[in-house]
Amino acid sequence: MATILIPTPLRQFAGGSDAVEVSAATVGEALEHLVSSHPQIKRNLFNDQGRLRSFVNVYVDDEDIRYLDRENTALEPTSTISIVPSIAGGSAAARLAPAVGLPELSNQEILRYSRHLILPEVGLDGQRKLKGAKVLMVGTGGLGAPLGLYLAAAGIGRIGIVDFDVVDETNLQRQVIHGTGDVGRPKIDSAAETMQDINPLLIIDKFEVALTSSNAFEIISGYDLVVDGTDNFPTRYLVNDACVLLGKPNAYGSIFRFEGQATVFHHLGGPCYRCLYPEPPPPGLVPSCAEGGVLGILPAVIGSIQATETVKIVLGKGESLSGRLLLYDALGMRFRELRLRRNPECPVCGDNPTVRELIDYQQFCGIPQQAAEEAARERLPEIAPTQLKSRIDAGDDVFVLDVREPHEFEIARIPGTTLIPLGTLPQHVHELDATADIVIHCKSGARSGKAQRLLKDMGFSRVTNLAGGILRWSDEVDPAVPKY
Secondary structure (H helix, E strand, O other): EEEOOOHHHHHHOOOOOEEEEOOOHHHHHHHHHHHHHOHHHHHHEEEEOOOOOOEEEEOOOEEEEOOOOOHEEEEEOOOEEEEEEEEOOOOOOOOOOOOOOOOOOHHHHHHOOOOHHOOOHHHHHHHHHHHHEEEEEOOOOHHHHHHHHHHHOOOHHHHHHOOOEOOOHHHHHHOOOOHHOOOOEHHHHHHHHHHHHHHHOOOOOEEEEOOOOHHHHHHHHHOOOEOOOOOOOOHHHHHHHHHHOOOEEEEEEEEEOOEEEEEEEEOOOOOOHHHHOOOOOOOOOOOOHHOOOOOOOHHHHHHHHHHHHHHHHHHHHOOOOOEEEEEEOOOOEEEEEEEOOOOOOOOOOOOOOOOOOOHHHHHHHHHHHHHHHHHHOOOEEEEEHHHHHHHOOOOOOEEEEEEEHHHHHHHHOOOOEOOOOOOHHHHHHHOOOOOOEEEEEOOOOOHHHHHHHHHHHHHOOEEEEEOHHHHHHHHOOOOOOOOO
């Protein structure tokens, strides 16, 4: 029996299973068995033409088979098929630089970096390279937090920071570069202050702006390499394309729940992000950390790997992750490595590139189109939390449906609600009364809106969405309900 490993974002559509065993002779046959047993997975793996989506990669026994005939690739009885979807986290200039022209170290710096200096792989010249290096961090959130701490401590001489967000209390579970007293402050100020405290010798450039197609070249061109700590697909593709066009390596990391990925893109002829994921997933298909959660320690692991790769590239030592995708499973405490190949047909780094300038990445990721489609749709009815509370108090016959996950239901709930998670709703529709007055809620109103449209399309005529979800219920009706 071949084994198909189910990635975390798709497990909700496979009954929570992390692996499925199938009897199949080829990859195509195995995937067909998978979607037959778990139909909800199909739309996440295949497009309307039945082709595997471009933001999903399939490996057999850790070998990339994207350029093979995936449908007919033969399987051994003990083969393991890995499904690796994208998750919402070089050039000659990056080679070992000669010591000539690099900044000298003061006696104070020699003492500070002494544990580096006694490493033969670093030594005096290596630490001078670190001092002369210029690294750009995009983001100071989950991944940016350990990156900022360790790059500053390592002695990188100049670090640029791009971020325009403010510190929120929910950040503190994982973004260890910020503290409780920083809540409400710009992240860029909080991060810079902490990094400067760790290493007062550090030069920090602050860019309190969103990285866009209009400013990316100007910002990135002043640095030797970029460390990607972003949490959204438009910025990921923007960073990738800018790095390729400018000839800069890109130390990449991404995180979701208990899993992380790390590699180095466009380093010494290696593949870029578009070689791995030619196109982004449709908006809303891949849940964010705010929706799916993330283990607070996870970004420390992945961010530290990114920082390690950055230091190695500057030193010109060791074997980088270029051409290798490192997968980390915190629950299983396992690392796996998948080979990556440069795609000769890649539109950015391929043999005949078609992308020669930065594009509209919001448009590329389908965000304006999604907004337009949502605006064009019939506006479905909503109800304010205070209105729902009044109806409940008045004894109205209203059925309140919670479409969050069971672990969210344990954290906070509206009394008297029925829980049916969104991912399993199609299988439980028969349990609902199509003539009933149903109010649906989730955390903030997004998932419940999807459930509302799903039920409406299935003939439910009296379905209302709770505006703002349980968070707004806590604000306006019952402050005793925890916010998360």
